[in-house]
Amino acid sequence: MWKQTLLQMIAAAVPYFAFQVWHDRAATRISKPFYLALFSICSLIIGFVVCASDNRLDMGFMFIPLFIGSLYGGYGAMAVLGSVYAAARLLHDGLAAWSLLELAGVTALVMPLLFHWIGPEFQAMDRRRKQLVLFALMTGVIFVHLTVFALYPDEAGLSFRALADLQGWTYIFLYYATAFVVVYLIENYMDRLRLNENLSQWMTQYRIEAQKLKQFVEEHPFGVIFAERGGVISHLNERARTMLRAGETEDELLGKPYSMLGGYAAGRVMTKLLEQALAGHASATEYAREQSKIYACMGISIRDPRGSGVIGAAVLAQDVTELSLLQGEAERMERLSLVGQMAASITHEIRNPMAVIRGFIQLMRERSPENQREYFRIVMDELDRANGIINDFLSMAQTRLSERSPASLHDLIDDLLPLLMADANMRGLTIELELADEMPLLLLNAKEIKQLILNLCRNGLEAMEERKGTLRIRTRAMPAHVELQVADDGHGIPRERLERLFEPFFTTKTQGTGLGLAMCLGIAERHGGTIRVESEPGAGTTFTVRFDRSAGG
Template sequence: MWKDSLLQILIACLPVFMFLVWHDKPERTGRTHLFVGIGCGIAMLLNVYFSSIIDQGIHFDLRHVPYLIGSLYGGFPVAVILLTVFVIVRLFEITQDWQYYMLAGFIILFAPVLFSSISRFAGHNRRGKFKIAVILSLLMGLSHNGAYWPEAAEMAPGDTQELICLLILCSLISVGVTLLCIHFAELSFERIQLQLQLHDVSMKYRKEMRRLQQFIDNSPLMVVFCDSKGMITHVNDMTLTFVLPKGRHDILHQPFTLLLDKMGVAAETNSLERVLQGEDRLTEILRLHGRVFYTVYCSLRDMPSQGTDGVLFIGHDVTELQRLKDEVDRMERLSLVGQMAASITHEIRNPMAVIRGFIQLLNERSPSEQQSYFRIVLDELDRANSIINDFLSLAQNRIVEKEPSDLNRLLNDLLPLIWADANMRGQIVDLRLDESVDLIPMNSKEMKQLVLNLSRNGMEAMKDKGVLRLETFNLQDAVQLRVSDTGTGIPQEKLERLFEPFFTTKTNGTGLGLALCLSIVERHNGKIQVESTVGKGTTFIVSFDKPGLTTV
């Protein structure tokens, strides 16, 4: 008989062991309740079929073990179905009327406790499930075997103490089997939970890796990763733009020095090797294709106490910052010029006015053969006064009064003066006006000075039969003035310093004319650009923003 009992124990544990095998992959968790319900239902019927009677008349039946397991892990619907099967099977086994009352009492007492426990311990509360399993398994075993107590008492009269011991032993076996099943079921759930957590962590890791990869590849910085041997392991898209037509596969797993060679960089020191040898961080300034890069070499370490595992190279394009720095330097020089002009102009002009007056007086009283000398002195005094006026104009940092004016009308007013100057040089003036230009706010006096300065610069840069072209254009967001000449042009290295005070390409120039032009344009919310080709000529492009529009 004990062999049949052992078979029942195996049958009672069979759903859990099947569950351990089946519940091995995360994608199967959605059908767990269905699998538990079917497995426990079959095991419960098999326990009924293989139930046995011990020699003393005690029924050894573990049908309530799969019933409890299925109810605790299958959920409320499975518990209802298993209870129905349990009751139907038990009805076929009843032989006495009082057994109906015991079954009814079981349903009334045990079912609510079980269903409330299912809702209370839903999830993975192992301790709560152990407690309710011990109580219900013990009570169900005692009540089930108690239903056969009269029959056992008739088979073994006078052995009441032995029957009670056997009854308790069978109940403890059912409790042990139940706890064993719950233990293995919890292990399965914990394992699948760890797998799910690992899967979630893995997915988050991959997602973050993709985001980091996209950030690195789309970053406006040059990013290069190298291993401990100086071999490239990763380059981003920004870096590849400087090594075209080479692709990523042509650069990966190649020495970092090869990348520098492809970019046309002649490094004075091997910073990569210095970082690999122990230095944490090195910085350099590199020039690539006319742009300035601030570069950083950083060591990569998995553990702070260990050696360098690789090097991270980052290059930041600081060309615009360098241009801004140069612009600030230029503005500081302009400010210095203004301070100088403000402090010395009046002190110089007053004695010059006195000197000019006495020179004129001496010129009137001198012989005619000496008057040419006095005229040279007067011309030089006028030239010095003109330079002082340029200093004053450049030093002015005031808000000029502007009113809406027509740029074409201003050019027409200046045309006779420009023509007269051009005729003296044997040159031609070509005026091309866009009749649709809008009115722009301007100070007519300063604007005339701007046009005359640019025109005279153009005429001075040309020889005889040169052509000076003045053009206007009505753009969508600006009114544009172009002053072009057919002179010798300006070399590229001089274009960058063209608007600096005291920088000039003329033999007798002061270097203040174009600086004054730039100051006027900026006071009119405009921009000035220069396009020049050596041997063909130069074009100054002045753009004035239209009212209500701002260009970036």
Template sequence: MYFIFCTVLFSVPSGFDHLILNTGVLLYPLLFGMAKPFKSASLIQKVCMLWGTLFPSMLFIVIVPKMLGQSIFNTPPTDAILVGVYLLTAVILGGLFIVYIETAWDRLQVKERMKGISERFQWESEKLQQITNVVPLNIMSFDDNGYVTELNEYMLSLIQRHCPHLTREMILSQPADRVFGHSMDQEIYEHLRGILLNRQRANTKIKYDSMTYHIFTAPLQHESGIPGGLVMIIQDLTEEEKIRSELDNVERLTLVGQMAAGITHEIRNPMAVVRGFLQLMREKSPEDLHSYYHIVMEELDRANSIINDFLSLAQSRVSDKEMVQLHLIMEELTPLIWADANLRGQSVELKLSPSLPLLRLNVREIKQLILNLARNGMEAMEAKGVLTLETCEHEDTAQLIITDTGSGIPQSQLKQLFAPFFTTKSQGTGLGLSLCLSIAERHNGTIHVESEEGKGTSVIVTIPFEPKEEPAEIEVYS
């Protein structure tokens, strides 16, 4: 349009016919019609198409005004040379313009494609980094020279666990010697260094600083098969090893417990026979021997009590439960506890909460738990000691708190209180608290002990509330 506008203004001579000749507007429909095949053609084809349309139109525009009705062969030589130079220059420049535009366009497309590939590569790298940060494994990669190229957040946390001063920036681009060399024993470091230098698939387990780690290494390779570094994955097996060890102990203890439970059950029968015959013999013996029979029978009863406690501890059956009020059970046991306390010269205080919701309990087992804990508290006190029994509501649980004013328990022994056969009493069996813990666990509860030497001990039994049921299904214990 700009070319046509300039031709209208400056064409000499002017006129519509010269406008048509000088602009070649008659060829425009042909050019626009060839646009689509021109776009899809190769570079050589585009140059040829340009020459095929440009040369005739330029020749037509130049020669027709020069002819002025004369034959083309009568054109002066100077005009013919000028026309030839003009046509050749136009054709060559047109071809050069096509080459330049195509080259620039190709470069632009390559640049755009590279930009897209670069953005996709960057996103894939970020996505891979996010995935490795989420995976609960400690991952680190090295190049062929043993320098750290990347690590995830778990690996960084693991390294900082042993070397708190190291940061990600300090670890990246550093050789493995500087990362691991100063924080490990020489033997463990040499072992790990051998794994990294091997550059092969390897699985090994090392123990360092009371921790157990499983190390897996694998080489990284390019598509052509050329080595591209090494990846190392470290898994913390400390808890797993601890659980495996505890399970082994549990299996052994379970087997021993089953055998012991069977043996003690069989022992109880002949003991009952022996006690029966001792009663008959005492009736037929002189009175001066009755005290001896009494001592023997008391020891038999004590042995039988120990056997019963052991069998209760080893029992794993599901106990029958009912919805009851805890303070009612406490009120039933109060006379027994008071009587025992009076014999020792001690006193008992009750702080019961009658507003506690109903609990699903096995009454016989809960009574046994309360009596055992109460007697433990009384045995820990001297005369004039005070035993406090308290019930209260804490969040969604009921708490039974038994507090004594005894000498307290050393902190070193608190963790062992509920271990079977552990006792601080000269005549104790070490099964009472284990039995209480077993009862609490069968009620989905817990037992917590708080003690201070010289001031006393508090045993806190926590039992969760049952979900609310329909009133018709509730049986109130009374």
């Protein structure tokens, strides 16, 4: 008896070990329930072969693969396993009354319970509840066996003939223990598979996010360098290598100490900022001049979110050469505008007395002798020539239409955006774009419109230095006109000052010439446009520049 019992235990348990090995090594990943159902059928057949060596077929342990394969494999597996069990029973015992009674009892009592528990409800159970379900099913089988034993004591299963002695109870214990161990092993393996699947998904998501970050850093207009806590370079993009004039490739620089970057001015500033950031010190924006280039650099400490301190550092560097040139150009044009207006005022004041002088000279000519009139004519001609020179100077001082070509406001904003973002970053401010979906081409002087946008944005950024906010740049395309809006979250402008806002030399800033907005107004008017300002104290200011499409054509 014990030899056959041991063989049945092995037949019931070994296929599940084979399932684990095959599933781990299989190239294809067919669903796990299919594998379990397949190996349960194999286990049932092996158990039948083992038991067939005896004159009477003991089907006790063969119910373990039947139940487990059905519970994990579903209704299809239950149909196949039930058919195999019935065929094995009929093939070995024929139409014996006790065998048919046992088959009918299992079919009428146990199989409905099995059918009830198959499905998502069983799959959602924890390990202990699954073992209890299997315990209930196997108890039902024992009840059927005992009933048959009571009716046919000489024909029933071999293991239950000695139910009253130790062998019978040992058999029942092994019967339950084998089932519990198999379920335990299956659930352990399933947990490991789920853990591996989750780990694989996390690793895939990690690779995707890492690739996104790497691509973002590579495409970013800033030069970016990352360093680990140990002081070695972990990543740097192409723009950073260009700024550093590094001859090495990225692979050659990775893993090297960041101190090797200090060969040029930009590298020395970046090295200093990395050192400060790794030490956990807050660093301000520093500028590095490299030949004709100017770089704005800022160091950032990368901290562990769990609070274990600094785990790395990064340096962001931007080429602000064009921004500096534009700022210098704007200041120069403000000074030139001031000089031009002063010169226009002076020449206007000179022309008025010259007109009086010419009038009196003409009167004196009419009253003078004939031989002296030629002298008066010469004086009047020279006065006329001087007046012509003054008129020409005034004409030059006045704003003239500059050369224009078809252009889009969006393209000009895109050209200035990196410079404006750098200026905003240095002030601790942000910029938001709300651009129209479509923007028609207008006849614009690109340099002047860029100056207009830059002046309005700089005014907005300067207005928010004391209260951090957001600068918003909007565009709208209407059927008859196009609008550009620049709005800030500054303190606003009092109503009594709005009327004088575009007057030359009038300013609301402590340091300013008062010519910037006057210059913007002149640029807008030369393009057939207007500027409107809306402001409330404490609510910010919005400048709206409107360009007519007809004027642009």
